[in-house]
Amino acid sequence: MFITNPEIEAYLKSLVHINDSVLEKMENLGHKLNFPIVDRLVGNLLYIITQIKKPKLIVELGSGFGYSAYWFAKGLEDGKVVLNDYKEENINLAKKFFKEGNLYEKAIFEVGDAVENAKKYNNIDILFLDHEKSRYLEAIKQLENNLSKEAIIIADNVLWHGKVIEEDKDKKTEKINEFNEYMSANFKTSILPLRDGVLIALKK
């Protein structure tokens, strides 16, 4: 089962040129540790969306060691990106990479439950969901009032290796289907079959 033809995906990757040794180092670490970073195609899209939107405040749920946040930070003009992870060692690694890439002052680093931490922020212009997939729906419900009027919600892995179209779904996949349906009904939503599925949504 694949979402995008793997040869097409390889072609798309070959066209994204990044000249940033820190990003490359992060990609290598992700691949070495088999850590689920959003990877280059999605990272590049986050960068482009940030450049179009010009957000003041981006909040991530589930930042790992900061790969996706690094792309957001590169796209920012004068806003900030909030990184959130409950594993302190991840956030420490992220700090190291952001320092190395001269992006440290564009970031705020938080350790703890992502949704609880995010509640401290208001007027979130981009909310990025990449923590526990079965908790996306409760996250968006809990954080809706923390979003700015024209906020963008972005969520990764919403096609969950294609499991969302299988007959016999496990609990986690069912939760993702529910999230996709909720977003499609209550927001202006586009789901892109990029890598593992990227949802982009605006308030109605």
Added chain:
Amino acid sequence: MFITNPEIEAYLKSLVHINDSVLEKMENLGHKLNFPIVDRLVGNLLYIITQIKKPKLIVELGSGFGYSAYWFAKGLEDGKVVLNDYKEENINLAKKFFKEGNLYEKAIFEVGDAVENAKKYNNIDILFLDHEKSRYLEAIKQLENNLSKEAIIIADNVLWHGKVIEEDKDKKTEKINEFNEYMSANFKTSILPLRDGVLIALKK
């Protein structure tokens, strides 16, 4: 050869709810005539990008009977979308649909060569390429100075039924590959494997 798993594509389509009888009529007409409209998934994405960008001026190259332009117009707050086609009968049909959907005053209708017509416009915020595929590259080169500083370029069919990864490419496909490479080298570019491939780019 497919770009996106067809069952995934069907799932994505099932999630886009449009409550617009004019759009549905246009889709039915497109399917009946086998006319290559961008279709619902891409149309919905054009709408979302327009809502994020808030452009004053959108210019389309190759509007057919106005399906993609209709999505752009729906996304506009106070800007205009310029439709361009060298077939007058297409533009007349577009006018009819725009009137029916109460979007007529958001549009400017042009008949003639798309690139020549587009040259009359400056500060284009979104340039949408959907005319003759082998002419995308010359179009962007000729219109670069007509773009606003932070313009978005969007091009449809840039994966050309997957032919861009075939060994033996026809001339048209080679031209599309050249366009993709040019855009990736000279713009900030993301190519989405949505339907037949959608390129989104910003000036560097």
